[in-house]
Amino acid sequence: MPLDSERDEGPKFPDSPKLTMLTSFLLAISPLASLAAAPQGSHFFEPEPAITTLQLRGNSPTHGPITGLNGSPISLDGILEIFLNPGSGPPWTEGQFESARLYTIPNEILAIVEDPGGGPPLVSITIRDLSLSLSSDPFDIEPTNGEYQDVDVEVEFVHGTAIIDEPGIGITQIPLAGHPTHSSWVTEATIDMFSPPNIGFELPLELYVPLNTGTFVGDLILDGTLNSSHDLNFPPAVLExxxxxxxxxxSVQVSGAIPNQSFWLGSSLLGPGSTFVPSLGVFSDILLPNNLIGPLTTDSSGNLTIQYSVPLSSQGTTVWLQGGQVGFKTHALVVTVQ
Structure with a gap:
C-alpha cells in the first residue's frame, strides 16, 4: 500500500532488520494467472466492528474468576465467507459457513485473576493478535423471515499468543494456533435478506481460549454477536x-478488486490500527503500513496472484497485510512465517 514514504507529514514506518528482510522476499514476485472465480453462491460478508461487541468472562478452577481489563469493547473485524443457496437468491433456503479471516479489536486482550484479599493480581493474562476461522455444515434458512437455528459452528484459532504472568512462578507464552477446534452453538439468528442489495448477517459466537501453564488452568471466554454486512452489487475484495x-x-491471491487498476500490498509489524493513506484516499486497518509490493495491475476480473520466495532467515516473523487501490481496500490478514 503506497503510504507515500516520500511525504513529510505524519509518522513513517520505522526501519528494522525484520522489515528489510520481509521487503526482500515479498518484492521477489511475479504476477501469475488469475484466480478461479469463487463458487456460485459464495458471499463475503464484512464485519461491522461498531455494532459487534464481545463480552469477556472466564474462570480458573485453580485460581478463581477471570476479569477483563480492556475497558473499551472488544470487537471483530476481517471477512466472513458464507455459501448461500440458491445462487439466484435472495430469498435463500440454505447456508453454510465456509471460512473466515477474523481478528480481534484491539489486538491485545487483558485480564486478571483478582486477589480476594485485595492484594496484587494472582494471575495476569494477555491475549495478543488473536485470529480465527469459522466453518459449519449446511443449515436451513427460513425463506419467509431469514431465520436459521441449531447450527454448530466450528471455531479454529489460526494465530495468537496467550501470555500468562504468575507472580513468583514466571511468565508462560502459549501459542493458540493449532489448538483443537471448538464448537459455538447457534440457537437462533437471522439473515436480513429483505433489503437488497444490502444484506445483514448476525452470528452469535462463544470463543473459548484455553489456558494451561501446569500451575494455572482456566478458560477465557469471549461471547457476543458478530454483525456483518454484504452489498450484493459491490462484493468486497478478498485477500488470501x-x-x-x-x-x-x-503466494498472495487477490480477487474481487477493481479490474485493470494498480494494486499495492502493505504490511505492518505493529498490528491492526487505522492509518490514513493519502495516495489511496482510504484508511488502512493496519498500523502505519509500509508499501511492500506494487503497483501491479489486476486483470479484467479484478483478480491477481503474486508469488514470492521466502528466505530461511524470516522464520518466526509475524506480519499484518492489507491490499489497496485508489479509493478501495481489502480486509487485513495476519500471518507468521513457519
Missing part, C-alpha cells in the same frame, strides 16, 4: 495467502 514456510515459495 498460502501458508508461509521459510525457504519455500508462497
Amino acid at each position: 495467502i498460502s501458508p508461509i514456510h521459510a525457504g519455500q515459495t508462497a
